[in-house]
Amino acid sequence: MSSLLKAENEKVFLLGNEAIVRGAIESGVGYVTAYPGTPSSEIIDTMYRLRNDTGIRVEYAVNEKVSVEVAAAVSNAGIRSLVSMKHVGLNVAADAFMTLSYVGVKAGMVIVCADDPSLHSSQNEQDNRFYARMALVPMLEPSTPQEAYEMTCKAFELSESFGTPCLLRTTTRVNHARGVVKTGFIPPNGGMKKGEFKKDPFRYVVVPMVGRMLRVEQLKRWESLTQESNATDLNFVEGSGKIGVITSGVSYLYVKDAIEELGLNEEMKIAKLGMTSPFPDKFILNFLRTVDKVIVVEELEPYLEEAIRSVAQVGKWNGVIVGKEFIPRHFELNVPIVKRAFAKFLDLSLPQEEIFTVPSNIPARPPNLCPGCPHRATYYSVKKTFGRDALYPTDIGCYTLGLLPPLQMADFLICMGSSVSTGGGFSIALDNPVVAFIGDSTFFHAGITGLINCVTNGHKLLLVILDNSTTAMTGHQPHPGASMTVEGACECKVDVKTLVEACGVKACEVVNPLNVTRTIKTFEKIKNSMDSDPGVYVVISKSPCPLLERRVLRKKQKVYFFVDDTCDGCNVCLEELACPAFVRTDDRVSIDELLCIGCAVCAQICNSIKPRKIEK
Amino acid sequence: MRKRIFLIGVGGQGILLATRLIGEAALYAGFNVSMSEVHGMAQRGGVVESAVVFGNRHSPVLADGEADIVIAFEPLEALRALPKCNKESVIVMNNSPIPPFTVTSGISDYPSISDIEMIIKSKVKAFYSFNGLAVARDAGSDKALNVVMVGIAVGLGLLDIDEALFEKALASLLPDRLLATNIKALNAGIALGQNSVRS
Structure with missing residues (x-):
């Protein structure tokens, strides 16, 4: 059995995505579905690998929209469900997502959406936190694998007690961070079982008349969720200084390192937000009233910052608030970026450190289609x-x-x-x-x-x-x-x-x-x-x-290809096919036999390329 | 105590396993440890980098200038890791090259290994260059290069973790059939590191 399932109440070294899997299994999830997408894929892949041991029904979905719809039905039949996707997947699922927030769920339903600041493997770096605000659903933002584990469990509880899907919003540096996670216990009766659904078309069939009623309910739920957000210990204050920092997600780690490295532990006080939707307005107003000025440290859009400005205005707090004028709006943050922002904010001088550069014109190593692709x-x-x-x-x-x-x-x-x-x-x-x-x-x-x-x-x-x-x-x-x-x-x-x-x-x-x-x-x-x-x-x-x-399929390679003496160095193979197995030497081309997989495509475009049997 | 270690190389060199090996050993040693990986394009011949930090450090991501130790699995990639270093950094490099496609196809030239070594040496506090691949091959598998490189860093005394914990970590990470070769590779790496400290 996988070590991910064996550990009970002990410390294990888990990938953020594995921590989410563990949290969901401990929460008794019955159904898991996803269309894969970096950096979320290990959630569904790990669930799929463990499906026989856990009894959880795990399905690869055709796209994110259908994954949310199937899970919505399963949850409304009383079985806890988890859906994971990359950030842009929620665009595909948005139609289902927006109205599911009206209809709600019966058993807990958690949607993990993995944002990708810096576009490590995505076409954009949209900030999905705005989806939570638009759909009026609760959202948790973990900073570490340990929190990813804890917040997955918490997300199921929130979802079930308030009857709404809950977003777990991660970023690449949480999904693909590996850290120490203290596990709990896996319930003996987890996994998929038969659910039940009591027909009630005037609550489950969203025609305008039903939608109007649900809209009013949704807003009431939003109020109770706001109380929860103001009370939860997922939002907490650390330190005692008069300079405030408000942060969430992985940025919290950069903030902590920056404060320690600058020796500002006595001066700076952190409000760390784990539940960022609904925005904890009273909690933040109370925090603002204990500090003189505040800097908001968050990746991408000024999601927290705008809410904080609005809270300050309503609560008539007149201190200085800075955010995106000091903290870049594009790409990931890191410790030096946060240190520089603090230095600017507090008028400190940082020692100038020389950053080495890569010598110009060294060869690039771009990813490439594999040999034989x-x-x-x-x-x-x-x-x-x-x-x-x-x-x-x-x-x-x-x-x-x-x-x-x-x-x-x-x-x-x-x-x-x-x-x-x-x-x-x-x-x-x-x-x-x-x-x-x-x-x-x-x-x-x-x-x-x-x-x-x-x-x-x-x-x-x-x-x-x-x-x-x-x-x-x-x-x-x-x-x-x-x-x-x-x-x-x-x-x-x-x-x-x-x-x-x-x-x-x-x-x-x-x-x-x-x-x-x-x-x-x-x-x-x-x-x-x-x-x-x-x-x-x-x-x-x-x-x-x-x-x-x-x-x-354990297919054995029978031949590899080589270039014979008739090669005149015309370079057509390199210019038109460009297989990574080709090696250009002074006046001709050869083939790296370790890289060649024997697809024979090049031999069809050049008469100098011949097969050779692999000796066994 | 704070260790910030950056690992870099080419897809297929087993960099993530090496990172995890250090991470698990640090966990056995009782440190607070975290790692960051970038997945996605590894199988497509691109650059792979990862980081492991332990001790007094929260963020697993290393920005420019933040690496205390760089373990580079390939010379060109060691050069590419220079911005992660500062004047106090230590770099351990495997000096057997894997020319990228841009080189094999004749678009650019691979710099000479001695030039690479000279450039790196002039920047950082300590630089060690080994033929890790030859050591791995002696131990029984080219694929054990990753374990050899970790072994060298251990032997050089860079990691502050008891040697025996790496063997324990290997046993937890690898299937039994690969264990003997990899323990041999680890020990060969450790011996090589220890010898170069003495010399």
């Missing part, structure tokens, strides 16, 4: 057929790396599923041919409606579905069309081709991108059809992710 092969064939003139809207997944030179096969991206719909948009505004790329998992997540929209409105494009049979980028989670999971081969539940054809496209072809000649031939055929009979075309470029295939 079928996406590279698809890009090669599409580029050969459609050239530089075509517009290439792309989507979110490993294949977004096709953006980098020399492939440069990505022209536009905003969010999950945007490839196909923006492709449709470009096709009505421009004369260029449009070829959009989307991964299989992303297609199920948010691409299907876009495709139907293109068909319905007569847009003209080719959608290439890069089908590697898994959600590779986030760690190989399954999806409806997957034919393998980390646990081995599995049956595909929804066939991509059948689905695409049902959407009414002009034609849908399936190619194996590792067969270059045939793939190019298919693309050429489609290109001709697009000229003679414009409309929506789809090519499913199907070849499994080699990383996963080798790991779970």
